[in-house]
Each structure stands twice: as C-alpha cells, then as structure tokens.
Amino acid sequence: MNILSIQSHVAYGHVGNASAVFPMQRLGHEVWAVNTVQFSNHTGYGAWRGPVFPADAICDVVTGVEERGVLASCDGVLSGYMGDAQTGEAILDAVGRVKAANPQALYCCDPVIGDVGRGIFVRPGIPEFMRDRAVPASDIATPNQFELEWMTGVEIEGFGAAKAAVAALQALGPRVVMVTSLRTPETPQDSIDMLAADGEGAWVLRTPLLPVSVNGAGDAIAALFFVHLLESGSAAEALSKAASSVYGLLKRTSEAGSREILTVAAQNEFVTPNRVFSAERV
Numbered sequence: 001m002n003i004l005s006i007q008s009h010v011a012y013g014h015v016g017n018a019s020a021v022f023p024m025q026r027l028g029h030e031v032w033a034v035n036t037v038q039f040s041n042h043t044g045y046g047a048w049r050g051p052v053f054p055a056d057a058i059c060d061v062v063t064g065v066e067e068r069g070v071l072a073s074c075d076g077v078l079s080g081y082m083g084d085a086q087t088g089e090a091i092l093d094a095v096g097r098v099k100a101a102n103p104q105a106l107y108c109c110d111p112v113i114g115d116v117g118r119g120i121f122v123r124p125g126i127p128e129f130m131r132d133r134a135v136p137a138s139d140i141a142t143p144n145q146f147e148l149e150w151m152t153g154v155e156i157e158g159f160g161a162a163k164a165a166v167a168a169l170q171a172l173g174p175r176v177v178m179v180t181s182l183r184t185p186e187t188p189q190d191s192i193d194m195l196a197a198d199g200e201g202a203w204v205l206r207t208p209l210l211p212v213s214v215n216g217a218g219d220a221i222a223a224l225f226f227v228h229l230l231e232s233g234s235a236a237e238a239l240s241k242a243a244s245s246v247y248g249l250l251k252r253t254s255e256a257g258s259r260e261i262l263t264v265a266a267q268n269e270f271v272t273p274n275r276v277f278s279a280e281r282v
C-alpha cells in the first residue's frame with residue numbers, strides 16, 4: 001500500500017514520522033512522509049530546536065506529489081502531531097485531494113493533544129481544531145484516554161463510559177475509533193487497556209503495564225493499526241496486531257532502560273510479535 005503520513009519529524013529519537021514511518025515500511029508499505037515540523041528531539045525533554053513548517057510549505061510538498069500523478073494510488077492519509085493549528089488546514093487540504101483522486105482512500109487522524117500526566121502539550125487552537133475539524137473529517141481516529149475525554153467531555157470511569165465516549169466521537173465523524181492507554185477503575189493496577197470500535201462492535205485488549213514512560217508509542221500504534229485495518233478490514237484484528245507489536249517494542253525498550261523507544265532494534269516485533277494479545281468483545 002501507499003500511505004501519505006503527515007506528522008512531526010525529529011532528528012534524534014522516535015516520535016511522529018520518526019516513529020510511524022519505519023514500522024509501516026517494515027511491513028512492506030510505501031510511505032510518503034511529509035513533515036509538519038523538524039525538531040531536534042521530542043518536546044517531552046522540555047527543550048528542543050528546529051522549525052515548525054508553515055502550512056503553505058506542507059501544501060507545496062503535497063502539490064509536488066500530486067504533480068507526479070500518483071495520488072490515485074494513495075490508499076490512506078495518516079496525520080499526527082501538528083506544529084500549529086494552520087498545519088491542520090494543509091492536512092485537510094491533502095485529505096481532500098487524495099480522496100478526490102481515490103475515493104476509496106481513508107483518512108486516519110491521530111488527534112495528538114496531550115496525555116494524562118502532561119496535560120495539553122500542543123499549541124493553542126490545536127485541541128479545538130482536532131475536535132471540530134480534523135476528527136469530523138476522519139474515517140478512523142486514534143485518541144488516547146486524555147484526548148478522548150477532552151474532545152467528548154465524557155469522563156471515562158469504566159468500560160461503559162469508554163464506550164459512550166467512543167460513540168460520542170463516532171457521532172462527530174469517524175466510523176472506527178481506537179483508544180490507547182485506557183486506565184479505568186476496571187483496569188487492574190498492573191495492566192493497561194485499549195479499546196477499538198467500528199460500526200459493528202467494540203473490543204478491549206489488555207496487556208501488562210510496563211515500567212516505562214515514553215513518547216512515540218502512540219504514533220507507532222496509530223500507524224500500525226491503520227495499515228492493519230486497511231489490509232484486513234477488521235478493527236479487532238488490527239487492534240490485536242498493533243497492540244502486540246507495540247507491547248513487544250516497549251518490553252525491549254523497558255529491558256534496555258532506554259528513554260527513546262527501540263524502533264530499529266526491536267523491528268522484528270512489527271512483523272512477528274513475540275507475544276500475541278487478542279481483543280475481547282465488550
């Protein structure tokens with residue numbers, strides 16, 4: 001498949017495209033990577049350098065790809081971290097152009113806003129843009145628990161509330177939603193859950209909680225879920241494959257005591273995860 005991936009890039013470490021591109025390539029897909037920023041490192045370090053690209057620079061790169069006459073062969077658009085709310089306009093413009101060239105193409109929006117520990121970590125205007133423009137334009141959305149609660153206003157106190165929040169997000173647009181890092185009173189202390197829903201049902205997947213706090217796992221899992229969903233058409237299967245790969249990746253990262261995820265060293269986990277977790281219908 002051919003995936004247009006519009007996200008951040010970092011020189012050092014693995015978040016944004018620097019986390020998402022290689023796993024998709026390792027699974028045999030062509031990735032047309034367009035970078036929304038080029039930072040030295042992820043913002044979780046508190047300090048970083050490098051530019052946020054203006055929306056017209058992003059549009060220009062997409063126009064160049066369009067001029068190669070290849071957009072009709074694009075199977076999906078994946079978006080993630082936006083440097084600035086204006087970046088969002090360039091992303092939605094790209095989605096529109098891809099869908100005009102290939103009406104079968106799907107748009108997966110990873111609405112990167114923040115997370116439970118750090119709160120909102122993107123520029124003002126981006127959270128609202130994700131909720132009001134990007135997610136409604138998407139076919140698939142992949143928020144973490146914090147992002148889902150922020151966008152829907154639903155407090156997730158258990159699986160029932162999680163399903164209600166997912167339904168509220170689906171009502172905005174996307175047919176498929178995958179929620180990452182779900183920790184509710186129903187989640188055992190030593191575990192972490194994920195939930196995926198499509199038009200037919202909802203599934204939960206539970207893995208052990210690893211002693212790591214890293215950035216970029218969300219970007220990898222969104223990319224993996226998207227390509228597996230495009231290939232299989234099954235949210236449950238895509239959830240199982242993506243979560244098993246990311247668990248393997250984070251287990252290696254945890255054993256190595258690394259602050260950055262071991263995207264390259266643990267690459268076999270993308271193809272044949274060591275441990276396979278399956279999703280249960282809820």
Ligand SMILES: Nc1ncnc2c1ncn2[C@@H]1O[C@H](COP(=O)(O)OP(=O)(O)O)[C@@H](O)[C@H]1O
Binds near residue numbers: 114209210215250
């Ligand atoms: N400490 C952890 N232990 C086990 N799995 C984790 C851990 N942190 C992240 N993950 C896995 O990575 C997925 C994505 O990470 P997450 O932190 O939710 O993404 P984001 O960075 O977008 O917030 C989670 O759903 C979970 O499967």
Ligand SMILES: Cc1ncc(COP(=O)(O)O)c(C=O)c1O
Binds near residue numbers: 010015042214220
């Ligand atoms: C530049 C950049 N891109 C993307 C992300 C998102 O990372 P995550 O996958 O942890 O949500 C971050 C988070 O700090 C970031 O700084």
Ligand SMILES: [Mg+2]
Binds near residue numbers: 110111144219
């Ligand atoms: Mg994320």
